[in-house]
Amino acid sequence: MSREPHPSxxxxxxxxxxxxxxxxxxxxxSRKPERPGPWVFPGGKVDEGDRRAEDSDAIAPARRxxxxxxxxxASLPLAPxxxxxxxxxxxxxxxPKRFDTWFFLADVxxxxxxxxxxxxxxRHRWIRPAEALAERARGELNLAPPTFxxxxxxxxxxxxxxxxxxxxxxxxxxxxPQICGTDKGPCMLYPGDAGFEARDPAASGxxxxxxxxxxxxxxxxxxxxxxSL
Numbered sequence: 001m002s003r004e005p006h007p008s009x010x011x012x013x014x015x016x017x018x019x020x021x022x023x024x025x026x027x028x029x030s031r032k033p034e035r036p037g038p039w040v041f042p043g044g045k046v047d048e049g050d051r052r053a054e055d056s057d058a059i060a061p062a063r064r065x066x067x068x069x070x071x072x073x074a075s076l077p078l079a080p081x082x083x084x085x086x087x088x089x090x091x092x093x094x095x096p097k098r099f100d101t102w103f104f105l106a107d108v109x110x111x112x113x114x115x116x117x118x119x120x121x122x123r124h125r126w127i128r129p130a131e132a133l134a135e136r137a138r139g140e141l142n143l144a145p146p147t148f149x150x151x152x153x154x155x156x157x158x159x160x161x162x163x164x165x166x167x168x169x170x171x172x173x174x175x176x177p178q179i180c181g182t183d184k185g186p187c188m189l190y191p192g193d194a195g196f197e198a199r200d201p202a203a204s205g206x207x208x209x210x211x212x213x214x215x216x217x218x219x220x221x222x223x224x225x226x227x228s229l
Contacts, residue, residue: 005098010043044215107160192225
């Protein structure tokens, strides 16, 4: 039975260094000692305390939740106007736990102190997007598909300012994965992909998808696919 997704929020925090732009990742504590916990952006569910009577949309409470979770998980306070809407991810209907998550982009200067609780969050690290993707490819960094796709997107920006400028100008992409099987492995089709509605990875036309094959993950996003949204 399909369940309504729970409103949630997360923050992609960037900083510029002499070695390039870095993103903040937190490692969630694993319930299985033999399997390392996933690396994620700070974030969590929207609570009742994040809602206000005057809210006219879902973004305002999500922004408050994102700021609250950023403090709770990383001890990093930011101003509300520092968060720019980046994307929206809605978990597939077949998932046992569903989330409707707004992704926000923020940037910080210098080397802010990050403190994790050591309970829900085991540790943190600042890492260049290209390095994070390389470590995932080697099996050293556990990234969920939304994190992988987001890190892939921000790898294209040379600076945090460039990422913010591009985000302000671009449409907010909504990701609602259709999970399909192929002869090489699972493929997640997103809105705008030619095969999205029919759940057909072989459909002719623009691609907007994540292939999670055994020989590597690959995110494709054609301009035509985004223009159609």
